[in-house]
Amino acid sequence: MGYQYIYGPVNSRRLGLSLGVDLLGAKVCSFNCVYCERGRTDQLTVERKEYVAYKEVTNELKDFLAAGPKLNYISFSGCGEPLLHKYFGRISAYLKENFPRYKQALLTNSSLITAEIMPELKNLDLIVPSLDAVSENTFKKINRPHKTVEIDKIITNIAKAKKELKAKMWLEIFLLPGINDHQEELELFKKAVQTIKADKIQLNSLDRPGAENWLEKMSKDRLREIADFLGDNVEIVAGY
Template structure:
């Protein structure tokens, strides 16, 4: 069965072997974050609707569960903000009914957590990973570029309300860009809010792939250590990359191409990224990428960390 709404599983930096579920069309989000590896937001909205059909997602998950080993996590992520789809709670319920032992994670930008219905939708998840990159309106506007009616104070209140009621784990991600959201005053204010939310973990991240805006600078290890010290929480960690995973053998070129296209459609990757994420042999990947470029299916972009490959977006 060819999947449209699920992808992977791929080794995740945080979740082990993770099966992705994409509940919106590329790129539907309430924010237009300057660092987003999925590219600029083309449909910026706060409207909750069935961007992809519930029955299609359910059918794909059922087929995957019947024909593949269990992943460590089923993770709601992909092309935008998953909580914009009002069926997310129903799909989590379906996963738990089919595979109670498989953990469910939700990556969210937290902008809809002020809605009690959204908080209820996420109740059966095992792990929710909200992001909070800024706590002042000026910095929030600069780094996250929200839809006009989003108030950062309301977002923070929603996060606090969710943290009070949620029975699973919360790993709060903070994305650091030097010169944009790492001023001492901003980080001190952020640290106070984080201590109020009291998440299970605070994970510091920075640029690893091309963002939506060119010319952004990644934070160094020293930068992130400084941030951790100012935030001043016991549970702060710097996210590391996945490496050294066993490669897949005897995979057809057709299946390899499908896996690659599914992955780089959602986020640009280097050859090393794809080798780690898909457990594929590097030499075969290099040959296949050259063919995909010649066939005008893929384009390459030179960035500081190397050559990134992405699908060619059709106009």
């Protein structure tokens, strides 16, 4: 069987052997991040739809997982924001009911972690939300979000998810020199980290060419300085 919506398994630096699930099939996202290795967003939206057929996704998962492959995680990631798929919760529940041995991870830009959607995350074992800025200006410069998305609400909702959901949380901060590493922004990051209380803070930087060619990768020494500043449970995941 040829697969359209699942890929891998791939060896991930953070997740180990991971089977990826793409619920969008195209570059659809609520952000248009300058560093995205998938390039610029084709459809900037917060509208939840059945971008790819729910039944086709679950059929592919059923076919692949029936043989009982060894996996560390089934990860929802793909080309854009996974939570834009309106049946995300159903697909996650299908895996929990039919293949409970596999852990589920969500890689998300955090924009759709809202009170309405949060119940759909109850079957996840790991949530990896992104937080690339805390000030509004820096947020707009890096993530170039849909006009309805506000950074203050994102931080509040990530903290609420950490408090109310059973899943572990690894908060990813993507750092770009000269953009979100100035002292004022770092102070705001530190305050946000203390509010969210994630299990881990993971610092990342440019590994492959992003959507914009003017970006630079942050040095490992600078990442270490920022890790020390932010406090405990901070690790560097950027590849060097």
